[in-house]
Amino acid sequence: MTTKFHQHVLALVFAVKEMNKNPQILSNITLGFHVYDGYNDMRMTYRTTLDLLYKLHRYFPNYECDAYKNLIAVIGGISSDISFRISDILSLYKIPQLAYASFAPEEREGKQYPLFYRLGPNEAPQNIGIVCLLLHFQWKWVGLFAVDNNSGEHFLKVLEPLLSQNGICLDFIHRVPNEYHWNFSDDIKDLLLDIYIPFRDSKANTFMFYGEPTAFMAFNIFMFLANPQFKEITSFRKIWIMTAQVDFALTSLQRAWDFQFFQGTIFFTIQSNEVLGFQSFLKEIKPYGEEGNGFLKDFWEQAFDCVYSNSEELMNINERCTGEERLESLPGHLFELHMTGHSYSIYNAVYAVAHALHAMYSSRSNHRAMYDGQGAELHSLQSWQVHPFLQGISFNNSAGESLSFNVERETGTRLDVMNLVTFPNKSFYRVKIGRVNPNAPEGQEFIIDEKLIVWQTSFNQMSALSLCSDYCNPGSHKKIKEGEKFCCYDCVPCPKGKISSQKDMVDCIKCPSDQYPTKDQDGCILKTISFLSFEESLGISLASIAVSLAVITSMVLGTFIKHKDTPIVKANNRDITYILLIALLLCFLSSLLFLGQPTEVTCFLRLSAFSIIFSVAVSCVLAKTITVVVAFMATRPESRMRKWVGKKLTNSIVLSCSFIQAGISAVWLATSPPFPDVDTLSLAEEILLECNEGSVLMFYIGLGYMGLLSIISLIVAFLARKLPDSFNEAKFITFSMLIFCSVWLSFVPTFLSTKGKSVVAVEIFSILASGAALLGCIFSPKCYIILLRPELNTREKLTRRKN
Structure with missing residues (x-):
């Protein structure tokens, strides 16, 4: 027998005695009980x-x-x-x-058990507790030993998806036989x-x-047979998590063993409270003082390794049981x-049974059926009632x-989380370190106090x-190794433009549009606001040049x-x-x-003002x-071009060409005008404030x-550059328009390839350079004559032809 489980029998005896001594529950009625062993056999x-059902131990189904x-x-x-059996x-x-x-x-197997009651929670809260425990300590790579029966199969079926959903992998799954005695065969190795x-x-x-517990006993025996020194091998020491079914029990044949190998184990148990008087009850038990307890004698002999008999032959092998042995002296795996x-x-x-019976006897509807006036008649009581x-x-x-x-015929969903503390004298102590309660308020379903845990000695507490x-540090992400489980991965640096701010990120993410990655790609930094301002050196330089050219133009105009x-x-x-000077x-x-x-x-x-003014x-x-061209052509005899000489032609050209550009700008501003915009994509570290076209x-x-x-101006000026007229400006206009066109032809690719405030600088530079070309090439020769060579500024000098 498993001596530790005799406490189950003693708990039954203790509870029945308490009920029978309680005058408020089932007065004048004594509860009795039978205890049978299932022998772990179907x-x-x-x-x-x-x-349990038949008195004569002869069975006649369907007949009383x-x-x-x-x-x-x-x-x-x-x-x-x-x-279930x-x-x-x-x-x-x-x-x-x-x-x-x-x-x-x-x-x-598809059967329903409507008459089945549970004095404790089912496995669902335990499964939740296991996942919470693994996540709490970040144990992502776990090995599993499961009993080789239907319960173990169901446990795996439910737990594996839960683990996978929470990023936890099983390194291995090994089945343990649900018995600790077997016949040796070729397969045992x-x-x-x-x-x-x-x-x-x-x-x-x-x-x-x-x-x-029987599977746990078998596991210990298997480990011993594989290597009797397994308990001393430090590399074999692990952090164990055990379910509520394991009761840390060993047979009397394993009494010399201890649980040092399982030091620091974290396990789940059905929530319990200290029952007053139970330990005193246990200490008063004597093997010769309990009549009707057929298991007590066997328990005593196996627990204390003695013989409760008068046989002299047996006395030579074992010590005699005195009956004065103390239960508190037994190691924890025995009792x-x-x-x-x-x-x-x-x-x-x-x-629960006693209170249910009491409720039956107290109900008015059953009062007359159960009492005949002289006392309680139990013969008429049926179990289904x-x-x-x-x-x-x-x-x-x-x-x-x-x-x-509850509606599922269970008495709760709570479990205690315990820690196993072992001692050299083969005893152990259970320390409550937390609890599992799925019905608790959010965030309190799983509670654990790490300070109370005593860890396996090989892990230095x-x-x-x-x-x-290993964890992937911020700045990198996980890349699953081909052919292996998702918990096994390589750490790969984040690609350019992405970051990972936490450990073990599955993929890197982009920063918000107003931020950019740090150098180590482990965080985001706010982008700076960028625009070409008057305060910075480039802005001051360009503004100074613009004002200087405007002043020069004003002086030329004056x-x-x-x-x-x-x-x-x-x-x-x-x-x-x-008009040209004012436009410039x-x-x-x-x-x-x-x-x-x-x-x-x-x-x-x-943009609209710039385009109209330049046009x-x-x-x-x-x-x-x-x-110039018309004037030259008008000098020919009988030329029809004379009527075009004068302000009429020039004014028409200026007005018509300018109005076309003004019309284009009007349509532009009326349909889709430029507006202030924010560009967060063009530059990695800056937010550009710009005008959207x-x-x-x-x-x-x-x-x-x-x-x-x-x-057109360049072509016409180029063709008219050699006309024989002292008033011909075509040579200067040709050179100025050549520079003007070169500037704006260069502007287009530069504008398309430049980002940020440099775009604005290119626009300003093109405006100033092209305007300065017109101003310098056309007006500087005239200003030279007006200011420095006034003697040449006469009609005779200007009309004199070159020989």
Whole structure:
């Protein structure tokens, strides 16, 4: 027998005694009980269940034959297989069954068990607790030993998807037989090696064990047979997580063993409270003082390794049991004085049945049927009558805990999280370090106190990592290794423009549009606002040049106005000259609209004003050039061009060419005008404040028209450069338009390839350079004559032909 499980029997005895001593519950009625062993065998489980039902131990299904016992309820068993086998028979007779172990809530093989009650939660809260525990300590690479039966299969079926959803991988899954005695065969070596290999080869530092106590005993034996020194091998020491089914029990044959190998184990148990008087009850038990307890003698002999017999032959082999042995002297794997979770559930099961019976006797509807006036008659009580009262029962046990069955016939969803602390004298102590309660408020479903945990000594009292691959630091991301589980990966630096700000990121992400990655690509930095301002050196330089050129143009205009009656000013249409100078002056000043932070007004004016003013300037240049050509052609005899000589032609050219550009600008501003815009994509570290052209098509149409005028002016001036006229400005105009066209032809590719404030600088430079070309090439020779060589500024000098 497993001596540790005798506490389950003693908990039953203790609870029944408490009920029988309680005058407020079932007064004048004494509860009794039978205890049977299932022997961890299917046939024996069915056999002992039938023994509970029939007095004569002869079975006649569907016939009473006065041999049927008046059984009210059954408490058991310790595993799902035993519980379901018992229920196969009890459900035929509608006898309530109260299971005290924790196992899966789902149906077995499609069967339903409506008469099945659980004194504790099912496995669902435990599965949640396992995942929360692994995530809390960031154990992502875990090995699993599971019992080789239907329960282990169901556990894997439910747990594996949960682990995968939370980024946790199983390094291996090994099955453990659900028995600790077997017949040796040729396969035993393979089985031993199969369990032993993970300790040798696995990179995981965290192992889980799922199974009943018998599977745990078998596991220990397998490890011992594979390597008797396994407990001393430091590299075999792991962080263990064990489920509520494991009760840390060993057989009396393993009494020399201890649990040093499982030091620091974290395990789940059914929530329990300290029951007053239970430990005192255990200490008072003597093997000769308990009549009717057929298991006590065997328990005593196996627990204390003695013989409770008068046989002299046996005395030579073992010591005689004196009956004065103390239960508290036994190591924890043989017996514990502290009430375990399973014993606590059995204790509560007795309370539940007693309170259900009390409710039946107290109800008015059953009062006359159960009493004949002289006392309680139990012969008329049927087990199926207990169900409604058991389902709706609510009571407080002697530990002060309030209990009731929910709609799933369970008494709660809470589990305790415990830590196993071992000692050299083969004893151990359970320390409560947390709890699992899925019904708790959000954020409190899983609570654990790390300070209370005593870790495996090989980890230096620290929580070790359990990973297939090391964490990927910020600035890199995980790349799954081909052919391996997703927990095994390489760390790859983030691509340019992306970051990872946390450890173990699956993929890198882009920064928000107003931020850019740090040098190490582990965070984002706010971009700086960028525009060509008046305060920076480039802006000051350009503004100074623009103002200087505007001043020079004003001085030239003033000079021409002052000397307006001189031949050199009057030549080539004085009014067109004034208009050209005013246009150049406005061109230089319009460049200042491109500086500073863009606003609706500046964006609305800068491009349209620039295009119109420059078109006027180029139109004036074109008019001057055509005037020279027409004047030359008019000198021929009988020429019809004489009627075009004068202001009429030049004014028409200027007005018509300017109005076309004004029309283009009007359509542009009316349909899709320029507006202030923010460009967060062009530059990595800057946010550009710029003027959006609105309609890009209209922008290029206006620019193209101005270019067309410039090319026409250049061609006409080039053709007229050698006309024999002393008043001919075509040579200077040709050179100025050559520079003008070169500037704007260079502007287009530069504009398209430049980003940021450099675009604005290119625009301003093109305006100033082209305007300065016109101003310098056309007017500097005239200013030279007016200011420095006034003697040449006479009609005779200007009209003198070159020989």
